[in-house]
Amino acid sequence: MVGDEESIGVVLNRLRRAHGQLAGVISMIEQGRDCKDVVTQLAAVSSALDRAGFKIVATGFRECMTGEQSKDSEPMTIDQLEKLFLALA
Template sequence: MVGDDESVTVVLNRLRRAHGQLAGVISMIEQGRDCKDVVTQLAAVSRALDRAGFKIVATGLRQCLTGEVPGNSEPMTEEQLEKLFLALA
């Protein structure tokens, strides 16, 4: 991921949190915990992943539009940007 150090740190923290939450969901299922509790935690994992994805898009959007991403010589097309956003929807 290309971006400033603060943004990278925020994304990594969100992903680490989601990783921990997912491990908790797996453990809950293995323990036979209540469906409501499992679904609640699974929703939290999903939100954490969504937020990380949105942060990545928000951080890199300007670079994607201007072609300033290292290794990328051309700006993203409107279709490519649309696909990127839809992947998170």
């Protein structure tokens, strides 16, 4: 992923949080915890993943609009960015 260090850090933190939350959900299921508690935590995992995905798309959009591309990547079209955004919806 190309982007400024701050954006990359935000995405990585969200993904690490989601990773920990997912491990917690697995543990809760193994322990036979209440369905309501499991679903609440599963929703938190989903939200964390969505936020990470949206941050990645937003960073890609900003890079596309400002011309800040990595040397190895081709510029993304608006249609490609739209498809990425809709994949998260």
